[in-house]
Amino acid sequence: MLRDPHAETSSTSTADAFLSGLREIVGPQGVVTEAADLERYERDWRGNFPGRARAVVRPSTTGQVAAVVRLCAAERVPVVPQGGNTGLAGGSSPDESGREVVLSLTRMNRVRSVSLEDHAMIVEAGCILQNVQEEAARHNRLFPLSLAAEGSATIGGNLASNAGGEQVLRYGNARDLTLGLEVVLPDGRIWNGLSPLRKDNTGYDLKHLFIGSEGTLGVITAASLKLFPLPRQQATAWLGLDTPQQAIDVLVLLRETLGDCVTSFELIGSKTLEQVLAHIVNTRAPLTEATPWSVLVEVSEAARDAQLAERFEAALGDAFERGLVRDVMIAQSSEQAHALWHIRDHVPEAQRRDGPSIKHDLSVPISQIPRFIEETGAALEAAFPGIRLITFGHVGDGNLHYNQSKPAGQSDADFRAQIERVHEIVHEQVAKMSGSISAEHGIGRLKQDALMHYKDPVALDLMTRVKRAFDPDTLFNPGRMLPADKK
Known part of the structure; x- marks a missing residue:
């Protein structure tokens, strides 16, 4: 031709x-x-x-x-x-x-305004999350969204994926931290919804359509974000426990005793800790005796006279007396607290250095976490003897990062050949417990097939109708979240 x-x-x-x-x-x-x-x-x-x-x-x-x-x-x-x-x-x-x-959007990185009276700041979508945190701190305020990639992740991406992070327990995820948005629509129109109003009952709350939409409905160009008083007191501890159920019981006790002062509550399995100690420099075990499970817990308070450290220590003593905790290490300085968070924040990097892994970002009701860990672990070990379960996450909001590393001696190719079956076992357990296959990382292309399989059909139909209404030509992020040919 x-x-x-x-x-x-x-x-x-x-x-x-x-x-x-x-x-x-x-x-x-x-x-x-x-x-x-x-x-x-x-x-x-x-x-x-x-x-x-x-x-x-x-x-x-x-x-x-x-x-x-x-x-x-x-x-x-x-x-x-x-x-x-x-x-x-x-x-x-x-x-x-x-x-x-x-x-x-990385060139759009200006802080447009900060209002101490409104406890709000307006920032452009390309602002690095860490820079947003630091700008808030310069005004004696806190922007609490915090995650491992905060030194390079941008606020627009955080909102588009409805990021969670380490302080969701107290402050909520990205959706809860947003007052308003500025968005460019697929036809090029600009929606200016940047008002810092806390109450507006004049129709649909449009910002929630774009938060978590992964760029499929519009381009977030700026956001009005909630600010909070900067904590004046903070305390961090590492707890050694025998079971995930003990972790849930400790969480209940701490929240009953300290209320909203409980900021973060991170569950870490023993194999997870072992990987970090093996692959990340300048890390050491927080406790002298290894335990099957650990919890990294942080509490904070903005009030000057809250006597937080004493109340926190008393609550942990109560947990110890009840047999919920085997050992406790309370950080005595900000450096010690940083060292504890250094362990938690480097779990993904340690697993990457260890070799290929299968990853799940899921959520189940907090009450079901112990059952999920026990039953899913047993099913995986029965199907794949020797598989290593790397379990960690923000258990205070039901979000687990439930990952798997290959058994000793298995080739990378043989391990990767098991990926789909591993996903099937994990996702079936999540569905059985009325959970979610994606808690904070989104769907993208990675989980699209699983979304179509496990999401309620009515919900999928509504999502498709919303996509069609905003982007009838399917030009914004086609093939992400929903299939490109979904009409």
Whole structure:
């Protein structure tokens, strides 16, 4: 079959015109097309979904975002919004088609305002989470969203995935920390919903459609965020326990005794701790005697005269007297507290260094956590003798990171061949306990099949209708969360 050179030239001219249009909007430095420069935008954090972008566009204003989106809509070019590209579900990297434009928000990194009276701040979507925390602290306020990737994750991505993190127990997840949003819609219109109002009953609360939508309904360009009083007192402890049920009992006791002062409550299995001690430098076991389970607990209080340390120590003494705790180490300095959190925050890195792993970010009712761990562990060990269960997570809100590492002596290929069966066992247990297959990392491409299998059919239908209403041409993050051909 002979090629038509005129058609080829026309196609090239159209492509050149599209890229020229993008450069006119954001400037020459705002469009990335060279292969070497594209690479860091084209791979997800875990490397499971490498892709190829037509271009990366880096706007610096909301107006530029809107103009880019309008041009892409006119040319029917799919758009993949991207923040810090730290997502774990393959939802913010391009596919392999070479058609998709990555819309990177990292140049939109200004703090627009801070209001101490409103306890609110307005920040652009490309602000690094850690910078948002530090800006709040400069005003003697706390922005409590905290997670391991906070040094590179952006607030827009945090909101698009409804991130959770280590302080959800007290402050809630990203959805609970958001007062308003500014969003560019798939047709290029801008919705300005940035008001810091705490109460507004004038119809649907639209921001909640975009939070957790993983860029499938619109591009979050700015957010109005809740601030809190900066804690004046804080205490951290590492507890050694025998069972997950003891952890739940301790949590109940602490919340009954200290109320909302309980900020974080992290469950860590013995094999999980062993991996960290083996692979992460400058770590050591917090307790002299190893225990099957550990809990890292942190309490905080903004009041000056709360006597938090004394109340915390008394509550832990009560737990010890009741036989709920085998051993306790209370941090005596901020350095010791940091060392304890260093262990928890490096669990994912330790597992990566240990070798291939199978990961699950799930939630079940808090009361069902001990049963889930026992029954799912037994099912996995029966099916795959020697499999190592790496269990940790924010058990105070029901969120477990329930991962598996390969048995000693097994090849990487043989272990990877078991992935689908492992997922099936875990997800069936989650469904049996009325849980969720994704607690805080989102669906992306990684969990789309599982979503379609386990999500209520009515809920899927409603989600599809919402997607169709906002993005009828399926140009925003197509094939993420919902299948691209879902009409």
